Amino acid sequence: MHMPDGYINLATSAGAAVVAAGGVAISLRNSGKELAERQVPLAGLTAAYVFAVQMLNFPIAAGTSGHLLGGALAAILLGPTLGALVVTVVVVMQALLFADGGVSALGLNVLNMALVTAVVGWLVFRWLMKVLPARTSSAVVSSMVAAAVSVVASATAFVIEYSLGGQGGVAVRTVLQAMVGVHALIGLGEGLITALTVGTVLAVRPDLVKGAADLPLVTDRTAPSRATTVTFVVGGLVAALVLVFVLAPIASSAPDGLEKVALDMGFSEAATDHPVGGPLADYGVSGVDSERAGTVLAGTIGVAATFAIGLAIATLLRRRRAT
Amino acid sequence: MSGSHAHALHYHGHSPVHHLPAEIKLVGLLVFVLSVVSTRPTAIWAFSGYALILMIALGLSEVPARFFITRMAIDLPFVLFALLIPFVGVEPKIAIGPFAISEPGLLSAWNILVKATLGAGASVMLAATTEVPDLLRGLQRLKVPVVLVAIASFMIRYLDVVAGEFRRTRVAMAARGHNPRTVFDAKPLAVAGGALFIRSYERGERVHQAMLARGYDGTWPSSGNERIAAKTWIVGLTPALFAVIVAIAARLL
Amino acid sequence: MIGLKVTDLSFHYPDRTQALNGINFQIEPGERVGLLGPNGAGKTTLLLHLNGLLRAAEGTIQVGDLTLSDEVLSEVRRMVGFVFQDPDDQLFMATVAEDVAFGPANFGFGQAEVDRRVESALAAVGESDLAPRAPHHLSGGERRKVAIATVLSTDSALLVLDEPTSNLDPAGRRELVNLLASLPATLLVVSHDLPFVLELCPRSLIIDQGRIVADGETRQLMLDRELLAKHRLELPYGFDPANIADR
Numbered sequence: 001m002h003m004p005d006g007y008i009n010l011a012t013s014a015g016a017a018v019v020a021a022g023g024v025a026i027s028l029r030n031s032g033k034e035l036a037e038r039q040v041p042l043a044g045l046t047a048a049y050v051f052a053v054q055m056l057n058f059p060i061a062a063g064t065s066g067h068l069l070g071g072a073l074a075a076i077l078l079g080p081t082l083g084a085l086v087v088t089v090v091v092v093m094q095a096l097l098f099a100d101g102g103v104s105a106l107g108l109n110v111l112n113m114a115l116v117t118a119v120v121g122w123l124v125f126r127w128l129m130k131v132l133p134a135r136t137s138s139a140v141v142s143s144m145v146a147a148a149v150s151v152v153a154s155a156t157a158f159v160i161e162y163s164l165g166g167q168g169g170v171a172v173r174t175v176l177q178a179m180v181g182v183h184a185l186i187g188l189g190e191g192l193i194t195a196l197t198v199g200t201v202l203a204v205r206p207d208l209v210k211g212a213a214d215l216p217l218v219t220d221r222t223a224p225s226r227a228t229t230v231t232f233v234v235g236g237l238v239a240a241l242v243l244v245f246v247l248a249p250i251a252s253s254a255p256d257g258l259e260k261v262a263l264d265m266g267f268s269e270a271a272t273d274h275p276v277g278g279p280l281a282d283y284g285v286s287g288v289d290s291e292r293a294g295t296v297l298a299g300t301i302g303v304a305a306t307f308a309i310g311l312a313i314a315t316l317l318r319r320r321r322a323t
Numbered sequence: 324m325s326g327s328h329a330h331a332l333h334y335h336g337h338s339p340v341h342h343l344p345a346e347i348k349l350v351g352l353l354v355f356v357l358s359v360v361s362t363r364p365t366a367i368w369a370f371s372g373y374a375l376i377l378m379i380a381l382g383l384s385e386v387p388a389r390f391f392i393t394r395m396a397i398d399l400p401f402v403l404f405a406l407l408i409p410f411v412g413v414e415p416k417i418a419i420g421p422f423a424i425s426e427p428g429l430l431s432a433w434n435i436l437v438k439a440t441l442g443a444g445a446s447v448m449l450a451a452t453t454e455v456p457d458l459l460r461g462l463q464r465l466k467v468p469v470v471l472v473a474i475a476s477f478m479i480r481y482l483d484v485v486a487g488e489f490r491r492t493r494v495a496m497a498a499r500g501h502n503p504r505t506v507f508d509a510k511p512l513a514v515a516g517g518a519l520f521i522r523s524y525e526r527g528e529r530v531h532q533a534m535l536a537r538g539y540d541g542t543w544p545s546s547g548n549e550r551i552a553a554k555t556w557i558v559g560l561t562p563a564l565f566a567v568i569v570a571i572a573a574r575l576l
Numbered sequence: 577m578i579g580l581k582v583t584d585l586s587f588h589y590p591d592r593t594q595a596l597n598g599i600n601f602q603i604e605p606g607e608r609v610g611l612l613g614p615n616g617a618g619k620t621t622l623l624l625h626l627n628g629l630l631r632a633a634e635g636t637i638q639v640g641d642l643t644l645s646d647e648v649l650s651e652v653r654r655m656v657g658f659v660f661q662d663p664d665d666q667l668f669m670a671t672v673a674e675d676v677a678f679g680p681a682n683f684g685f686g687q688a689e690v691d692r693r694v695e696s697a698l699a700a701v702g703e704s705d706l707a708p709r710a711p712h713h714l715s716g717g718e719r720r721k722v723a724i725a726t727v728l729s730t731d732s733a734l735l736v737l738d739e740p741t742s743n744l745d746p747a748g749r750r751e752l753v754n755l756l757a758s759l760p761a762t763l764l765v766v767s768h769d770l771p772f773v774l775e776l777c778p779r780s781l782i783i784d785q786g787r788i789v790a791d792g793e794t795r796q797l798m799l800d801r802e803l804l805a806k807h808r809l810e811l812p813y814g815f816d817p818a819n820i821a822d823r
Contacts, residue, residue, distance in 0.1 A: 006438025010361045028468055038531055040470065040543075041668065044477020045485070045527035049520055051478060052486040056512070077520065089474045096349075096458060097479075098332060099394065099446035102439065103356045167364070167434045170412050170425075178411075193513045200517025208524055455710070456670035476670055483712045484664055529665040532629050536658040537726065538650060538682030 002094065003109055003158075005102030012165025017107025023115040024088055027081040039082060047086045050074055054090070069154070069186075071117025072125070072147035073194045076211040077201065080122035087114035108161055112154045121150035125211050135218045136202050139209070144195035151187035155179045332394050332450035340384035340452045344551050345461025347559035352449050354563035358570035359441045364434035369573040370441065376562050376569075377444050386451045394447045395440065405435040455479055469543050477530070485523050492519065577605040577762050578640030578655060578733040585625060585635035596622060596632070597786040605733075608763040610773035610780035610794055614808035618786045619766045620661070623736050626764075627656040639734060654683050657727025657761070661738040663719035667711035672698070672722050675711065679730040690729075697729035698722075701755060717748030724755065734762045741769045770811055774798060774820060782807055795820070 008016075031039070050070040070090070074083035088110050094100040101109045125146035132138035159179055163172045201208055206217065340348075355376070362369050381391055412428020453461075459479075463472045492515045501511055585599040596618050603609050613619050624630040625637060628649050637644040639652050660666045669675040676697050680690045698704045701721040711719060720740065727735060740756075741749045749772065756763060756776055767773050773780060774794050782790035782797065784807045790797055797803060798817040804810060811817070 004435075004439035005356055005360050005442030006435040010357065013360065024471075028470060038528075040473050041477055041530040041534065042524060042527035043474045045481055045523045045530070046520070047474055047478035048481040048485045049523040051482055052489050053516055053519070055486065056489070085471070085474065089471055089478060092471075093475050093478065095446065097450050097455065099443050099450055102360075102442040103352055103446060104360045104442065167431050170408055170428060170431065174411055189509075192509060193516065196510055196513030197517040197520065200514045201520055204518070205521050205524075208521065456674070459670060477668060480668055480670060480710075480712065481664075526665060529660065529662070530668045532624070533658075533660055533666045533668065534678075535629060536627055536653055536656075537679035537730070538653050539678075540650070540682065 002091070002101030002113070003105040005104045007102075007166070008105065008108055008161055009165040009167060010104070012161055013104050013107060015107075015164075016111050016161060020088075020107040020110040020115060023084065023111070027084045027088075031079075031081040031085065043078070043082055043086050043089075046074065046078060047089050050087060051090050051094075068193050069113055069117055069151060069190055071114055071154070072121025072143070072150040072190070073197060075118040075122040076125050076143050076146065076194070076198055077209055079210040080118050082210075083122070084114050084118035087118060090114075108158075112157045112161075116154050116157050117150040120153040121146045122211065124149045129212065129215060134215055136199070136206075139202060139212050139215075139217060140195045140199040143198040143211075144191040146191075147194035148187035148191035151183050151190050155183035332447060333454065334386045334390055334451040336385050336452070338383060338385040338452070340380065340448070343452075343559045344555065345453050345457045346464045347551070347556055348449050348453060349458075349461055349465060351560050351563040352445050354560070355445050355566045356442050358563075358566040359438050359445075362570055362573045364430055364437070366573040366576075369569050370437050372569040373441050373566060376565050377441065377448070380448055380562050381444075384448065384452050386448075391444070391447060391451070394451070395443045402436060402439075405432045405439070408432045408435070473543050477527075481523075481526070484526075485519065488522060489515070489519050577760060579603055579605045579607075579762065580626070580640075580734060580764070581636075581638040582622075582626075583636045583638075585622070585632050585637065587621065587625065587630060587632040587634075589621075595786045596625075599635070599783075599786070599788055601781055601788055601791060603762060603764065605762055606760075607779060608777045609765070610777035611764060611766045611783060612768075612770070612773065612780055612797075612807075612809060613783040617784045617807075619783055620738055621786075622783065623658070623738055623764075623766060626734075626736055627653050627658055629658075650683070654679075654730050655733050657730065657732025657735045659723050659727060659735065659737040659740060661742065663716075663723040664711075666723045666726060667719060670710060671707070672703075672709050672711060672714075672725075673707040675722065676707075676725045676729045679726060683730060693729040693731075697725040700728055700759075701725045702751075716743045717745065717751065720744060720748070720752060721755065728759075732761065734764070735759065737763070737765045737767075739767055739769075740765065741767060741772050770798060770809070771815055774817055782809070 050073075053068050054070060056068075069087075071083065071087050074086050077083065078086060091101065091109050091113050092106060095103060095106055095109070125142050128142035128145060129138060132142060156179075159172065159176050162175050166172070166175070198209060202212065202217070207213065355373070359370075359373050362373075381388070409424045409428040409432050410422065412425025412431065414425070415427075416423045416425050418424070449458075459472050459476050462475075463469055493512070496511055496515065580603040582599050582601055585596050587596040589595070599622060611619055611622070621630065625632055626639070628644055639655055642648045642652055642655075644652055667675045669678060673694055676694045677690050680693045685693065694707065695704070698707060701724055703718060703721050703725065706714065706718060706722060711722065714722065724735075724740075735756075737756075740752060744752060749769075753772060753775055756765075763777070765773065765777060777794055779792065780790075780794040780797050781788055782803070789807065790803060795817045798811060801811075
């Protein structure tokens with residue numbers, strides 16, 4: 001998720017850096033007074049927490065693992081401005097101290113992983129809490145959805161950035177489909193972890209969940225059981241598959257729009273793709289006549305390939321760690 | 324104490340690169356990386372130029388090559404992603420063996436690979452030759468808002484403490500038979516994560532008390548105002564300067 | 577060296593029952609006093625009042641010549657050196673030198689003066705070499721001594737220490753005792769380490785359920801097994817205060 005140098009061209013990277021700097025400046029201004037008083041050490045400790053949790057790989061299945069982004073979680077716990085700043089610090093320090101993420105991509109990475117996730121996570125959480133009954137279980141469910149949506153939003157931001165400044169070679173459509181599949185799964189994990197973490201904090205120190213601080217929540221005594229976890233996971237998988245099989249083909253008109261914008265603006269070097277009925281060469285699936293099937297296949301290949309790569313990496317790393 | 328996470332990429336030394344002020348290295352890193360990213364992938368000779376500059380800097384820094392290369396392995400997942408691109412790329416395609424390889428995809432993969440690697444190499448150079456407190460001071464002197472630098476300072480200071488607490492919790496969980504294999508086992512980890520957040524937060528409150536006890540009134544100590552000689556800047560930015568020359572040449576030629 | 581006078585101090589946490597119920601005691605300049613009591617008795621709560629980190633609804637605290645109030649808060653915090661139970665909470669800067677400099681810098685000393693104070697404080701605890709090191713690389717004993725250096729650099733005249741010997745190995749503990757005994761400051765020490773308190777503090781207070789329940793010569797208190805048992809205190813196996821000569 002930490003983009004290296006070279007994915008996105010200079011102009012788009014610079015533009016993202018400007019937007020990210022603006023977002024950070026706004027966050028700083030809005031949290032100025034609190035930060036000056038209590039919150040600097042709290043923000044630092046939370047940043048250490050996010051960093052430490054990000055270092056942990058949580059298992060997905062059969063040896064693959066993913067790791068938490070944390071933007072939505074930070075926003076729900078600390079509020080959107082402080083949450084965004086905390087994850088910004090984490091992302092920047094990861095780039096400078098760990099070479100995790102390219103320096104030219106800092107603006108993009110801060111934007112996608114800190115600002116977009118924190119803002120979207122917060123907004124979705126608050127909106128859901130308005131419509132759901134005021135119980136702690138609502139907060140748990142809301143944080144799960146908020147975190148999952150934040151991941152999808154982050155991926156969408158990447159696709160937009162890629163359509164503007166990607167170095168060509170792959171159709172935006174293909175990128176979108178691959179991203180949707182992968183991030184639906186990542187979002188599932190993020191949602192699960194976020195929900196359980198928020199639930200734990202609510203149970204012990206509800207005053208520490210800023211997103212719910214002004215809401216009088218009734219405590220449910222039901223702790224998340226294994227059955228609940230199974231429901232979350234299965235439901236999430238179904239949702240992910242729905243996204244791949246139903247939405248991706250529908251969304252194929254959207255990347256046309258993005259590509260058109262990109263072409264008009266002169267940024268994209270992508271080969272001129274034609275919509276319905278045009279050549280299917282860019283899907284890399286020859287001999288498949290139906291465009292819908294080709295789209296779905298491409299998306300599934302994207303997901304499967306990612307899984308396979310992730311599995312290979314995880315196995316490699318596990319063997320290294322075991323020695 | 325076990326190895327510090329925050330120093331994972333640091334290689335202790337006394338080379339001229341180590342002694343260079345952090346703000347110069349930060350600016351140099353940025354200029355170098357921007358030069359690399361701005362270069363079109365077909366100017367292959369330019370990337371040799373960039374690699375040469377990096378190798379010279381590596382030599383001057385007395386950081387062992389093996390250390391350098393292993394630390395760049397964080398690049399690995401993206402290398403693998405990039406290798407996939409030629410297989411799903413756009414027309415025109417050429418045949419290599421049984422595969423239909425996309426030409427633009429191949430170029431794109433090369434573009435990503437070479438730039439990501441050079442960028443990672445430059446970042447590792449910075450991390451390896453700069454102590455963390457110096458890095459933070461450098462950022463502060465480059466006018467990064469002091470609040471952000473302060474948060475980063477606390478983050479780095481307490482990363483080992485928090486990670487250590489998390490690790491001990493997981494060891495205790497493993498000792499009681501919890502062996503996470505599937506996502507269904509993630510629940511206890513997440514619950515432990517929630518407890519860890521609370522403990523971290525409460526520690527943050529205690530740290531704040533300790534700060535107040537020593538007279539903290541909301542203002543952060545300044546980073547000192549030693550002036551760095553212009554000569555040091557020029558010497559320190561020489562690699563970056565060469566990178567800019569290569570970039571301009573690649574545009575013109 | 578300054579004295580401390582606490583009069584009718586009472587305090588309630590908003591959500592918990594732990595409170596201070598009318599604490600009264602006085603410490604003369606230069607005295608070394610131990611504060612004993614079971615867990616939950618209010619020891620740490622009491623300490624946090626002495627430099628205004630907690631503010632009581634009732635009672636007064638007099639530190640030296642100053643009565644604790646908002647106006648003199650900064651000066652009181654300079655006079656009272658608080659050594660927290662966990663050195664990790666107290667050493668929050670990137671290097672030891674910056675931590676020891678934090679107090680003097682906040683209290684308005686110039687850079688040269690701050691540097692001088694850092695040097696002499698680290699020398700006083702015998703750890704001058706640690707100045708450029710990062711706190712999370714230090715051993716437990718080193719952290720404890722650096723934590724003490726952070727309050728020495730401000731010339732604190734009243735040192736308040738919360739469980740200073742916890743997590744120290746015997747040699748580290750010995751170094752700490754020698755160090756504290758050599759300091760020309762008034763000491764108030766919270767500790768479960770009874771031999772440590774007996775060695776260092778001629779006088780002790782016992783606090784339980786927010787009240788001072790005993791105040792007298794440490795040796796006398798420790799010889800009173802009933803008193804100790806009543807407040808969940810107990811001497812270490814084989815330890816007989818009657819056999820210990822005065823220091």
